[in-house]
Amino acid sequence: MRRIRAAAVGAVTLSLVLTAAACGGGSSGSGGSNEQPKTLTYWASNQGASLEVDKKVLQPELDKFEKETGIKVKLEVVPWGDLLNRILTATTSGQGPDVLNIGNTWSASLQATGALLPWDEKNFEAIGGKDRFVESALGSTGVQGKDPAAVPLYSMAYALYYNKKMFADAGIKKPPTTWDEVTEAGKKLSKDGKWGLGAEGSNLSNNIHQVFVLAKQHGADFFTADGKADFTSDGAVAAVKQYVDLMAKDKIIAPGNAEYAQNQSLSDFAKDKTAMVLWQTAAATFEAQGMNKDEWDVVPAPVQSGEPGEGKGTNSMVAGINLAVFNNTKNIDGAKKFVKFMTSDAEQTVLNKEYGSIPPVKAAQEDAAFNTFALSPLRETLATSAAALPQVPEESQFETVVGTAVKELFADAAAGRAVTTASVKAKLEKAQQQMPKK
């Protein structure tokens, strides 16, 4: 009996822990102070090949900042998978870093929490003004018409990477510029265990990036102008179907890619198993996987027809990392100084060079390092034909529910089940109903 009672107590407490896991408490004040002017905590996102690499890249720069200003920066590099939850926890508890990295697609969602310092005219003045930044990068810093919740730090864009030798062997003369050409080339390339195009079917964010761009090309968006979820429009359905059909109907994506989520498609590319991938700034990864620079080339991502441009010619989302300041920092002046330092022309050049990304600061883009064969198409895309993901507070939910729908459709395709307009629409309808009611 005693044992049973003990077990009962254990059972009850265990269940309590469970419930506790789903909530948190606490509140935080707004607006920063200068209580601790000599220190800053910085959460950097994992950009390099490993957390160690990031520390090695960033520490010398932070030392430079300390030398200039006397402010010591405590660095923590946070892996991607943990970042959003860490930010949420910090938001709830009020115990966050002073300055942090956010994925630029989360800008509007995090802006809605009110935890991030708004970048009004005055704050922008403190870091040299809004005009220093590239327009498209500024487009993903928060809801339009509101002061941005963050400042662009690194920019990236999608492009089509292809294997030169595999193309030559298949007799393909020039890299594809439209989806029809991609499919045509893909069919020539998909044989003998090799495949035309790579995908990451189980990576929710990547799924979103791809179908968002395709929806734009079909003249659709996933949100209405007043910010309501609109996942089931003809354009959105056509976009999702077109993407999954690359595996289901055209059969130029290997079925195995349906379970990829850890950048395995890049390894396949580096091992000559896949001839094309749609990716953002992949050069460093290819090199790390032992692929020589002269084995691949990169061109702007495909469109339905014609030239890439705004609207139906959109061929990339604006990818990148933003820098934000936590509203309740105890060193508001230092935090702004740090943002100014990180977005200065000189630092932008150093950091973006290290990470293989593109500076969102116009002046820094002039550096020859960003004018290579690998980066020029990306820079061009960002300047002319990339669009920011919907800047609505529900963006984060959208990534989850629609990203999951695409993942499930890929699973269907991989299992040989039919992917039809009706099945796509049903999945998207379910996704839409999972969005919180406003």
Add this chain to the structure above:
Amino acid sequence: MTTTAAPVPGERTAEKNNPGAAPRRRRSGRLRKIGLPYLLLLPALLLELLVHLVPMIIGIVVSFRQLTQFYIRDWATAPWAGFDNYAVSIDFDAPVGEALVRSFLTTCLFTALSVGLCWFIGTAAAVFMQENFRGRGFLRTLFLVPYALPVYAAVITWAFMFQRDNGIINHVIHDQLGLTDSPPFWLIGDNAFVTLLVVSVWKGWPFAFLIMMAGLQNIPRDIYEAAALDGAGVWQQIRRITLPSLRPVNQVLVLVLFLWTFNDFNTPFVLFGKAAPESADLISLHIYQSSFQTWNFGTGSAMSVLLLLFLLVVTGLYLLFTSRGKKATDA
């Protein structure tokens, strides 16, 4: 004959006939005697409740609020939602409720299979290990390896092994043995349930084994010797001595395995990432997705409270049922 008197003797007879009655009276005396240990447990119990009760109450409060990203910084200001969150959770015709009930049923089936298999393998291994043989120590250590490994490292290794194109499992069953026409998927689609079950049993049975070993060592050897003298075979010894003696151990073991398995979050999360395939969408991961991935903390909390209620009811019924059973065997 009086109508009023009739039931009384009847009751008395029932009491007399009920062999449990006398021990019950004895037990209440014992209960008074063992009051002291409970008193000593009280401080720890109070602290436990404080640490867990406060978050639980907050969780319940949150379940009645419309807590989204707009209010997360100061959740106390989130507007009241009444029973809306619960209504959404149990509206089985709409996607959220439908997904919740599907996930719940999946979890029930998964838990029944996993606990059953863990118990069976653990018990069989423990009985087997009672015999003294060469290499017993080594085997015992080997059996406990899954229990000793960090969960994340172990499960991520399984995830690699279950990969369709590069995993060792398909390499063996498809490439080497040729059992399938094409390499099956294990981490997406319907097979994901099997994958989850395999990993869960692999991870869970050593605990059952460990507890059963401890339980078996408490059974005096001379009972077996006496039984053997009376002509009882191995199977009879297991059925008549081992299993009944292990009853209290089993009660706790099954309950703990049930709660752990039902609430298991790590295994599906590491195997499948943020969005598990429908076939293997366990309730804990499902609630996590509802709260933390779609930032709908109110609904997530409502689901947690529903789950808590379910587990409390099941645990209560289980304890009631098993202690009744125990009374019967006492007799």
